[in-house]
Amino acid sequence: MASSAAPISDSLKKIWDQWNLRSFIMLSLTLQTFLILFAPLRKRSSSKWVIVPIWLAYLLADWAANFAIGLIASSQTNTDQGSPENGNLLAFWAPFLLLHLGGPDTIIAIAMEDNALWPRHLLGLIFQVVAAMYVFGMQFSNQNKLLWPTLFLFVPGLVKYGERTRALYLASLESLKETILAVPEPGPDYAKYMDEYSSRKAAHLPIKIEIKEGRSSDSKNVTYRLGEGDVIDNITLVEGAHHLFQISMGLIIDLVFDYHQRKESRAYFIKLESGDAFTSIATELNFMYEALYTKVYVVHSRRGYLLRATSFIAVCIAFVFFYRLEKHGFHSFDVGITYSLLFGAVALDSIALSMLILSDWTIAVVYKYCKKCCVVTDLMMKYLEFKRSWRPTTPPKCLERTRKILFRRWCESVSGFNFIDYSLRECGRSVVRPVYRFGIFEIYRTVIRFLGYLYHRIIIFLGHLYLRIIKFFGLKYLRDEMKYRSSKRLDENLWKFIFDELKSKSSEVADDPKIGREICSSQGDWVLLKKYEKHPEYKNLLACFVDVTYDRRILMWHIATEMCYYRVDTGNGGEHGEYSKTLSDYLLYLLIMQPALMSSVAGIGQKRFRDTVAEAKKFFKKGRVGSNVNLGEGKLGEACYKLLDVDTGVKPVNVKGNRSKSVLFDACILAKQLMKFEDSKWELISSVWVELLSYAASHCRAQSHAQLLTKGGELVTFVWLLMARFGIEEDIQVLEVQARVKLIMEKQPDVFQSN
Incomplete structure (x- = not known):
């Protein structure tokens, strides 16, 4: 009896086996880059043409990284994987995928319901780390020239994935209740x-x-510290919004202000002009958005600063190791992909650092220690004035367009x-x-x-x-x-x-x-x-x-x-x-x-x-x-x-x-x-x-x-x-x-x- 022809030819199978992992690695990096750059537009635009692509990229990012880790794990048992150096290079890619699963700082959830799924991400963290360690263990030997760079890359991979899981937990309703409810x-x-x-x-x-x-x-x-001074400037508005935001998070879990909180905020807002009140509320809602849907709550702490600095240094060390490594035996295309992953990791951390510096959170924290520094204060004042929705003078069109795309707090x-x-x-x-x-x-x-x-x-x-x-x-x-x-x-x-x-x-x-x-x-x-x-x-x-x-x-x-x-x-x-x-x-x-x-x-x-x-x-x-x-x-x-x-x-x-x-x-x-x-x-x-x-x-x-x-708000x-x-x-x-x-x-x- 004649056998029926296979629906997929051997040549297509060969192309798939050769390019599937490389394609998904680059897809994962592309999605991470897209999300860190464009996810902040969710709070600045209500257009479906902006929100839907971000939603698709968010869903595809986890799927692509998980699938790529599975391909790397299955390749370790494949006897036809090529030279040992090629297997070592695949093991070197696994921590990058943990880094991608950690997601960018600009988005951890699409909706509040996603925050309640933090146990799923915790299990995902455990299983994906086990899979990555399995891949690394299969290539663990003295002949592995990428042993130390791979070990260094596990540090930022674990940090980023752990940050995401903890950020989801802190933004969940159960955690908010435990944090906000009084003793x-x-x-x-x-x-x-x-x-x-x-x-x-x-x-x-x-x-x-x-x-x-x-x-x-x-x-x-x-203590009724809001609006103690006679002059309320842009920095004071950010400080006040940061203080009030910590109270407003109780509204998310259906709490009401107590007598003193209500008296404090009411006395403060009665003194504000309409434009200043609008800026204060916009800043407060921006704090709320970032606390619920980004990693900012985890990053803006001493532990967060230390872990973020450690992970960035680890990526740089791995980059130097690989740059100085003798690459004889590696495929040139795979070397190019590895450089793309390393450059991407450094670039994404640098972008995240710049966003961290320019955020309202940093201004609210740093100003406490830099009040006497006139230069820093003047820069903060000009920057915050640039972010305001309404200004007395009309700015140039190019600056206004830049503000709308990158710096405005809502649509x-x-x-x-x-x-x-x-x-x-x-x-x-x-x-x-x-x-x-x-x-x-x-x-x-x-x-x-x-x-x-x-x-x-x-x-x-x-x-x-x-x-x-x-x-x-x-x-x-x-x-x-x-x-x-x-x-x-x-x-x-x-x-x-x-x-x-x-x-x-x-x-x-x-x-x-x-x-x-x-x-x-x-x-x-x-x-x-x-x-x-x-x-x-x-x-x-x-x-x-x-x-x-x-x-x-x-x-x-x-x-x-x-x-x-x-x-x-x-x-x-x-x-x-x-x-x-x-x-x-x-x-x-x-x-x-x-x-x-x-x-x-x-x-x-x-x-x-x-x-x-x-x-x-x-x-x-x-x-x-x-x-x-x-x-x-x-x-x-x-x-x-x-x-x-x-x-x-x-x-x-x-x-x-x-x-x-x-x-x-x-x-x-x-x-x-x-x-x-x-x-x-x-x-x-x-x-x-x-x-x-x-x-x-x-x-x-x-x-x-x-x-x-x-x-968009x-x-x-x-x-x-x-x-x-x-x-x-x-x-x-x-x-x-x-x-x-x-x-x-x-x-x-x-x-x-x-x-």
Whole structure:
């Protein structure tokens, strides 16, 4: 019986056996270089074109290094591996792969869930070290010319892999809880006190109980050192952010600030200008990102500095050994790969060192010892001023572009999603059927019209086919985000407006927990009550707030804001109109395109959005608003006018029932109510949007905020931390007191005191 031909020829097998290990070695080095250079862009960009390649490189890096170690281990038992020198060289490559498995300093995890997998990395460390030692043991002999360089390279390999495992452990929620939670406080010895009390009472001795309030032992050690000086400069902001960051990490595990922490941060932020507060929060979030997703927590310590210096020296010694080694018997190509690995190890450590020196962590630590050195202080000040988002003078374009790519702390932009624009563009093209006429010239025109009609029908068919395909694979969400998501730079005046609104509310909170809870739970009605209670249309507008869930409120106010914004006769509202427009688009973007963040407050937001889009598309197609695919403000304005022309004398629920969750015409009613406020309309709308943003910021899970740091950051996270700094929280701890109880005998002044 004839044997069937092998699917892979012997020549391909030979090529694979010869080049597989070398290819994966170079792939591993390339991925490490890519990650150390481009992984920091995760905190500076929200673009999918940046995040997805980093995600793929992160996953491929471990796989390539593990696979290469397996190939080296299997090659040691291969009798056809070539000369002994070749086997020694393969053993010399194994510690490099341990170095690569340790990963670059700029990324240890893609998401917070990866930190919880530190036991898996610990097992991986053990097994990969055993495999590398097995490879080394197979080549251990006096004839091995690479014996000492290989031993030296095991040092940085173990250090880097160990650093990664420890960094993952320290960033896990279990470790954070153990580190951040205070020492247990059992309080006074109640049993001892009651024994004393009972014995004296049983002896019929006259006793008197005296209770005094006092501060706890922990609170006595609190020092309000933030903002002690009159001048708050960039270095002071970094120092303050570093101090506050260590407190803010407790928010990740759902702790709240105690009385003294809240008082300290609130007193500090009340003194700051809006721009300085923004810089402080950006720096604090940058510390948080690096603590959760990089090795910085492990490296920035005396032990970390010592181990990093030791590993760098070991790599340099191995490099010198190999450079001075007689390379007779080695393949020239393999020698080139080895030099690439050595150069790569030195270069990657040098890049990591430069990033370490330029980090905010180094500035916060070094400045304590260099305050009297004017040269160092001036350099730090200029560098930190260069990193600020907003500066009084406009820098050259090349410097600004460099800052955005390498030094900015977050993406510095606000995303947006527009409901009316989305509905109009999803309506698609309206194709007009050609009118057939007969005549010498009319036949030619009719043919041209028919061909155009046929072309448009084909395009529409292909579009429908494309949508069905991406829906089948579940990619429509990704397509909508890439197509309809807009982005604009965060305006300094908009941040100042948000800052001032929250600052004014913080003065009302003070030490009253009840007011704090009311402000945090408010979704726009607080502003209406405090500022517009005497307005004649107050009660009519307040009716739009009754029994309206958060997701319904965002969608209604977004559509109503669009209608007011595109009314030509009333204007776009100046600065407050632009604030309202930006925040309106941003909140809808969070609701629809950040479902993981808004899951705790969104309700049935996705269902409500789809029903409203369906009703809008039906209305626009009927009114032929979306017949032109080239949309602009004129087309959006036309759509808003047609919506406002609809008679809304009867509530939509009384006509349609509650089967459909659409709020399209409820938003029309709201828009008409808002227009009655005339000159104060935009101040009201912008303040309501700040409240809606504050509600989202305070009610989203802290871990979701931390996850957003890996996607360029979001404005809602800045607002979340700003509210915490101002003390605007639902759970506010009152002053910690510890009772001081004395049992006093009237005749014998014997005092028992429990502290």
